[in-house]
Amino acid sequence: MIKIVTDSTCDLPPGWISRYGLTVVPINIQFGLETFYEGQTIDPSAFYQRIKAEGALPTTSQPAVGEFSQVYQRLADNGSEILSIHLTSKLSGTWQSAILAARQVQDQVKVYVIDSLTSSVGLGLMVREAALLAEAGLSTAEIAARLEARRPEIHVFIMLKDLHYARMSGRVGRLRELLASLLHVKPIISVDEGALIPIERARSQQKGFARMVELAAERVGQTPVHLGVTHAQAPREAATLLALARSQLNCQETFMADLALSLAVHFGPGTVGFATYPVEG
Template structure:
């Protein structure tokens, strides 16, 4: 049995089967449709969320787990004799990481819990969590796991293309006039996340095909011919163009491992349906 336990939150967008197989403990955020509250990826699954989204009319809200939610998980795992590595959504985007940090501070000073700010979102840190859990399963030390997570965090290349500007506008990331004009001109923003974990507009293109071509061009330059691990994340029911982009990336990059996953309700509430996320991890050359 692994001596290191891995904890994360639901915005890592790790499929249930993977979490179960690797023994990953997941603390959910909440999604609220008005007064109705759901646990992300537990009582509200991605497919159900995106089916309900256009019918709601407004913008669902989200809320982070409390420190008590994390404390309960930490105490249970420590009682089982585990060391804990807890990896979370960028602290620049949410108080989720802070909640986990506060929970750590409520434990004894010698409690073996390390909380890591992924400075990323969705499977951009889901892969960090999966790698940590695989290493724990294989008997790696906590120190080796933490070092590899931090290496991967620094190596990650990720880009998002949104299907509609509506949710960026509703969430206050772009103005209404920009959203209307962008929609009329079929502008596709390309978003990324900087080293501090902040979402920023990397570029924009007229139309999806040009946006895809730009992403492929940038990624090919970013990884410099190194073999990569590629994950493509989509919103269920709104996957137009994902297969085309995947094919373009596989032809342009040396893809050694490929995964697909769903963008969950919390990330989807801010990015909207039709969003495609690309997560590229250059592999070690040794």
């Protein structure tokens, strides 16, 4: 039997997590000396209220190697193998923690660790495909190879409402190059080989959404895709973006989800984005 592990940045609907029997390891969020487990001991309302009250961002950190080891040992039974799929190693040490834990338990269980080179709904859609392939009877090695081949076909577009959080965050890579020159614009960001890359600027949300969908159409055309939309406290805006994407792309499965707090800390409330993922087969 194949067990699938991911982390709390996967941004899948709760129903899908239970439907596919996924194990989700939480990212750590630290406010001062207090540590919270994403998706377990802090909710979005408390998270944003605390940032507003303190005027500073929390830090985030990957799960400890020991935490992954415990999860793998718990799942190791009856000859099971584990597929552990995580957010891009360009933004987090989570993948590295999983790799080290897999080595620790290698005499007990075989663990395949995949760097998705993406996160949020892109990661979620990859995890979903892994679960479907496992149900279809593919081996763990075959699934791992399929997922690694999928990575260049995942297209991600994110638009920030403003640059307040990005200015405070120290982990946004090349976005920092633009912060001094961008005034009253909404940056559109993509993901290239696992790294965040600013690609466009929009003067309004409406124009930004239109451009994001246009960019996606340039990359996927009318190829059938699954699509996930994510947002940070912006459900109405996310619904608008989802409707626009459905009207112009050949969408099959679609869903909306809250942006993981450990990602939203770098982008801020009002952020909206989506990922396209090629249909299986």
